[in-house]
Amino acid sequence: MISSPFTIQPLAFYLERCGGETYNVTMPNVRINKYIASCTEMSRRKVDSLISQGKVLVNSRRASVGDVVDTDCDIVMIDGKKVGQSKKHYLAMYKPKFVVTTMNDPEARSCIKDFVPGKYKGVFPVGRLDFDAQGLIILTNDGDFSQTIHHPSFKIPKVYEIRVFPTATDEAISRMKHGVMLDGVLAKAVSVKKIRQKGKASYLSITLEQGIKNQIKRMAKAVGLNVEHIKRTSIGPVRLGSMAPGSIRPLSNTEISEIYKYSEKRKT
Numbered sequence: 001m002i003s004s005p006f007t008i009q010p011l012a013f014y015l016e017r018c019g020g021e022t023y024n025v026t027m028p029n030v031r032i033n034k035y036i037a038s039c040t041e042m043s044r045r046k047v048d049s050l051i052s053q054g055k056v057l058v059n060s061r062r063a064s065v066g067d068v069v070d071t072d073c074d075i076v077m078i079d080g081k082k083v084g085q086s087k088k089h090y091l092a093m094y095k096p097k098f099v100v101t102t103m104n105d106p107e108a109r110s111c112i113k114d115f116v117p118g119k120y121k122g123v124f125p126v127g128r129l130d131f132d133a134q135g136l137i138i139l140t141n142d143g144d145f146s147q148t149i150h151h152p153s154f155k156i157p158k159v160y161e162i163r164v165f166p167t168a169t170d171e172a173i174s175r176m177k178h179g180v181m182l183d184g185v186l187a188k189a190v191s192v193k194k195i196r197q198k199g200k201a202s203y204l205s206i207t208l209e210q211g212i213k214n215q216i217k218r219m220a221k222a223v224g225l226n227v228e229h230i231k232r233t234s235i236g237p238v239r240l241g242s243m244a245p246g247s248i249r250p251l252s253n254t255e256i257s258e259i260y261k262y263s264e265k266r267k268t
Contacts, residue, residue, distance in 0.1 A: 037144040096245035135232030152211035163229035168202035
């Protein structure tokens with residue numbers, strides 16, 4: 001039955017361990033936008049929009065933003081189609097260079113879908129990596145989980161190894177750490193460290209929390225550097241490690257729980 005909002009446990013509280021590959025989520029009473037997001041690829045904001053448009057019904061009654069549903073007995077429908085819990089997949093992928101970070105490409109270029117086994121039907125990439133970049137991408141079919149990783153307000157750190165030319169001076173590194181203006185926004189790295197120097201090329205480790213498009217290349221250009229190589233090595237607790245280009249692995253229970261902790265931190 002629909003009820004008024006009340007204090008509920010965070011989603012991570014309800015996660016049932018099942019070997020790291022998938023989770024069966026049991027949420028007896030939960031806000032309707034959170035429930036629908038957990039069953040689909042939609043964000044909670046998108047769900048709220050559909051609710052406001054009158055497209056969401058609970059037990060044949062029009063839902064309201066903020067409703068709480070009993071997932072054991074309430075029937076939730078969107079545009080006449082029943083919403084139900086499905087197995088959720090949480091995956092790490094090593095995106096190779098020259099692969100488009102989408103599930104389809106109108107130009108027939110290689111894309112993420114080409115690497116995903118059929119048993120993970122419905123997953124999609126969270127965020128983007130440039131066509132000429134490589135490294136860690138997270139795939140899921142959980143809209144809520146995707147939002148936690150992708151939205152910059154959750155401040156999940158993403159670490160990249162880059163090669164720049166010419167030599168990155170201490171001044172250039174300092175400017176990237178303290179910030180440069182990009183389209184009226186102060187773009188800055190959480191940290192920038194020089195890993196090694198090879199000839200005139202510098203190898204840097206850079207950590208970002210902002211979600212600015214092409215941030216690394218644009219920040220580097222602003223301080224007089226050209227980026228020749230980008231490899232993302234981690235997203236929050238998830239590490240690329242020894243994965244090979246094109247490979248996919250399930251996230252561990254610990255990795256999933258640690259990512260959900262970022263959403264709980266924002267509430268406190």
